[in-house]
Amino acid sequence: MTHDGGEVSGHGSGALTYATLAAEARRQAALERPKARSRREADIRSVPWWRVETLRKISGLSVLLGGATRTGLILVVCGVAGFAALGLDDWWCLLVFVALAVYGALCVCGSGGVRAKVLARAACEPDAVSMRYALVYDPPWGGAALLVVFPVGGDDEVRPAGVVELVPMPLHRSARAGGLPADLPVEPVGDLELSGRTPELPLGVPWIDGRAYWPKRSWGPDALRGEEGRALLARLLAEDAEDAEDAEDAEGVACVADVGERGASVEP
Incomplete structure (x- = not known):
């Protein structure tokens, strides 16, 4: 990964845009991980x-x-x-x-x-901002759940507008999660609403399909330009870059083996 003028680019994957992070979210969603059922919480809009x-x-x-x-x-x-x-x-x-x-x-x-x-209070604020998201994990297998948010009106090359690290969700007691967070019951990419944005909550509380997902930490646009934010964005595609390199190495080994087999099959 390199840092150039405050922008983060991924080795082998291009710049950190909606297209690359959405692809990474779908790749991580396809990984086999311990499953656990999250328990539905009470709706904060109707209870204390x-x-x-x-x-x-x-x-x-x-x-x-x-x-x-x-x-x-x-x-x-x-x-x-x-x-x-x-x-x-x-x-x-x-x-x-x-x-x-x-x-x-x-x-x-x-x-x-x-x-x-x-x-x-933030979750119950009436004025919400619609955004797109890509759900990724840090580290990619069984780590903290991160919602990387993007403007709705941007194209696939738009950069992240912020990142929300989510509090682990409550699980059913009978679920066997192997100590890892349960998968969120949402698609790897989709739309959400951010309500109650304040200086202490730069992205507010995310709502997806009528359910609140509670933020543990948030990085707004300004925070992403800082050292910690750039390091976070760099980690999001680190595993993807390693997989791409491993695939290239495997392809090269396969080509060498194929050439060797062809040479061995030639009669002297």
Whole structure:
């Protein structure tokens, strides 16, 4: 990959345009990866933010509830059987659950709760901007899900307008994902709407087919011109370039083998 005047170009794949990233998204979508079913969340437009599982996790409310619930259960046991019934391991568990509850409370009252509320408000903003997207993974096999967005009115040679790294989606408990994020239930390329764009959320919250996908990080147009943004864009086609080189090498080996077979078949 090379960086020339702030623009990123892919070795063997041309410039990073909608055409090349859409092709990479389709290539990655065809890879065999562990499958897991994502669980449908409550619609933030019709419920309070704490009813949405991903926002509960972002805020720290899930940790608070889990720690407080387990602490309460241990205290109930103590009230029935007495504290003398607790062994050393039980006291350690009680200490851990109390610590989790305190940590969760600090998150909810601090940056975690603030971010969850900001995302909830952004997702409910009425004015949304229509964009095209290409869904790619960083790294390509089982990495973080990235929505690379492009203007709707541009041609296939238009450059990315931004990138959204998505929070992993909640999974069904019975799903076996092998520790990797579940595939998103969306096409590798398509249309989306971005709502609630602010300086702290340069691309807002993506909506695809009436479902919100929560951003973990966002790179707007200005951020993509920086060093971190250029490095991110360079990684998106790194695997594609390696595959192209491997294919060229394999083709060359096949040609050499074919020539060798033809030479061996010639009678002296």
